[in-house]
Amino acid sequence: MDVLLILIDWFPYLLSGIATTLGLVLSALGLGLLLGLPMALGQVYGSRPVRWVIGIYVWFFRGLPILVLLFLFWFGIFPMLGLGALPAFAVGAVVLGLRGAAYQSQIFRGAVQSIGEGQMIAARSLGMSRLTAIRSVILPQAMRIALPGWSNEYPNILTDSAVCYAIGVAELLTITSRMVTQTHITMPIYLAAAGIFIILNYGGLKVLHGLEKRIAIPGFGSGAV
Amino acid sequence: MDLAAFTFDILLPALMQGLIITLQLIACSAPFGLAFGIAIAVGRQYGGGAISWLCKTFVFLIKGTPLLLLLFILYFGFPAIGITFTAFTASVVGFILCNAAYNAEYIRGALISIKDGQMIAAQALGMTRWQAIRHVVLPQALRRAIPGLSNEFIYLIKYSSLAYMITVIELSGAGKLVATKYFLYTESFAAVGIVYLVLVTITTVAVNILEKRVAIPGTTRGTTAAQL
Numbered sequence: 001m002d003v004l005l006i007l008i009d010w011f012p013y014l015l016s017g018i019a020t021t022l023g024l025v026l027s028a029l030g031l032g033l034l035l036g037l038p039m040a041l042g043q044v045y046g047s048r049p050v051r052w053v054i055g056i057y058v059w060f061f062r063g064l065p066i067l068v069l070l071f072l073f074w075f076g077i078f079p080m081l082g083l084g085a086l087p088a089f090a091v092g093a094v095v096l097g098l099r100g101a102a103y104q105s106q107i108f109r110g111a112v113q114s115i116g117e118g119q120m121i122a123a124r125s126l127g128m129s130r131l132t133a134i135r136s137v138i139l140p141q142a143m144r145i146a147l148p149g150w151s152n153e154y155p156n157i158l159t160d161s162a163v164c165y166a167i168g169v170a171e172l173l174t175i176t177s178r179m180v181t182q183t184h185i186t187m188p189i190y191l192a193a194a195g196i197f198i199i200l201n202y203g204g205l206k207v208l209h210g211l212e213k214r215i216a217i218p219g220f221g222s223g224a225v
Numbered sequence: 226m227d228l229a230a231f232t233f234d235i236l237l238p239a240l241m242q243g244l245i246i247t248l249q250l251i252a253c254s255a256p257f258g259l260a261f262g263i264a265i266a267v268g269r270q271y272g273g274g275a276i277s278w279l280c281k282t283f284v285f286l287i288k289g290t291p292l293l294l295l296l297f298i299l300y301f302g303f304p305a306i307g308i309t310f311t312a313f314t315a316s317v318v319g320f321i322l323c324n325a326a327y328n329a330e331y332i333r334g335a336l337i338s339i340k341d342g343q344m345i346a347a348q349a350l351g352m353t354r355w356q357a358i359r360h361v362v363l364p365q366a367l368r369r370a371i372p373g374l375s376n377e378f379i380y381l382i383k384y385s386s387l388a389y390m391i392t393v394i395e396l397s398g399a400g401k402l403v404a405t406k407y408f409l410y411t412e413s414f415a416a417v418g419i420v421y422l423v424l425v426t427i428t429t430v431a432v433n434i435l436e437k438r439v440a441i442p443g444t445t446r447g448t449t450a451a452q453l
Contacts, residue, residue: 059422059426060418060422062425063383063418063421063422063425063426064383064418064421064422065383065384065385065386065387065397065421066383067386067387067389067390067397068386068397068400068414068417068418068421069418071397071400071401071404071410071414072410072411072414072415072418075404075410075411075414076404076410076411076412076413076414076415077411079410080411155288155289158291159290159291159292160291161291162291162292162293162294163291163293163387163390165293165390166390173291173293173294173297176294177297180301185305186301186302186304186305187298187302187303187305187306190294190297190298190301190302191298191302193294194286194289194290194294194295194298197289197290197291197294198285198286198289198290201288201289202285202289
């Protein structure tokens with residue numbers, strides 16, 4: 001079982017790859033949430049120009065392949081802005097995050113729009129400002145509705161994070177490819193990588209589904225609707 | 226060299242050649258992705274026992290693995306066990322597997338959404354199970370799956386760019402080569418991006434037209450709640 005020995009030998013290296021992959025995914029999810037939520041609110045409650053700008057942003061980031069986005073920002077836009085010294089990891093995380101924001105904004109938009117208009121009217125008639133109503137009435141409900149869809153962003157970003165290989169981020173796929181070139185053992189190492197991705201994928205989903213149950217309000221949410 | 230000359234004499238001809246390869250990749254993958262997707266969904270839903278388990282496991286494994294890793298396995302891994310693909314074939318095989326797995330999920334969802342009564346009624350009329358699936362359940366289910374399937378088709382357009390990572394010079398690869406040769410990165414990748422945006426936008430419009438064309442009056446999404 002020399003393959004197993006090699007895997008054990010390279011284990012710390014492999015672990016650093018897993019850590020980098022998870023780092024990419026978590027920062028991308030975080031950035032996507034940070035940008036995606038305001039964008040969703042802007043698209044529902046914003047003025048016409050705001051909606052238009054957000055629409056263009058979403059169209060752009062959802063229309064381009066992740067590979068082209070990574071190349072565009074890594075070789076083109078960031079160096080042009082004087083950010084050429086950014087490490088590949090940061091570029092990968094930011095690009096995945098900006099793209100994730102476009103997808104997440106549409107998940108949140110759907111959720112916000114699914115909350116009946118009466119909720120806003122009722123909140124306003126109780127004297128809440130629009131912002132308070134959004135924050136205290138609409139969002140707590142919408143976020144719970146959005147969570148199942150949002151959970152699906154995790155596997156999407158996880159599998160897309162492997163494309164950061166193209167700009168040289170030392171994530172799991174890059175690490176395994178280096179192992180392959182050094183050891184000349186291909187299939188077992190790639191299959192091991194696939195196994196790790198699958199574990200990360202469904203393990204993460206399990207955590208997210210647990211969270212869904214945790215924050216569910218009895219009688220409200222996807223289970224009850 | 227000024228930008229106009231670069232764009233029209235060098236960039237666009239290169240991108241055109243790349244675009245042709247991209248379209249070939251998509252044309253070779255999409256029909257099989259759809260066919261296998263239907264087969265897997267039907268197998269999982271009606272296959273029973275081993276077939277159902279096999280279809281489920283296939284979808285589970287493919288959805289859990291990054292497409293780029295799948296391409297690496299096909300292109301770099303398989304030669305080690307004696308099966309060699311050309312880069313183009315490896316890409317097409319990878320895209321078919323991936324596309325089929327995701328399509329199968331949408332089609333299965335649509336199959337589940339067709340009420341049991343349809344199958345029972347069809348069998349009561351003397352159809353076999355297979356006939357009922359083919360002539361009654363699937364025609365309805367596939368129409369309901371169109372939005373999901375078209376989404377996957379758009380993903381296929383975009384993910385076809387990953388073929389470049391295993392040396393197929395398709396649209397993004399052509400852009401990358403020009404960009405590296407002339408050090409005009411932003412311009413080249415922006416042009417590549419525009420071509421993808423055009424492809425994706427045309428597809429979106431085309432799918433909307435298709436959905437209206439194949440709609441059966443009275444069975445569209447708006448009225449499904451009233452069915453049965």
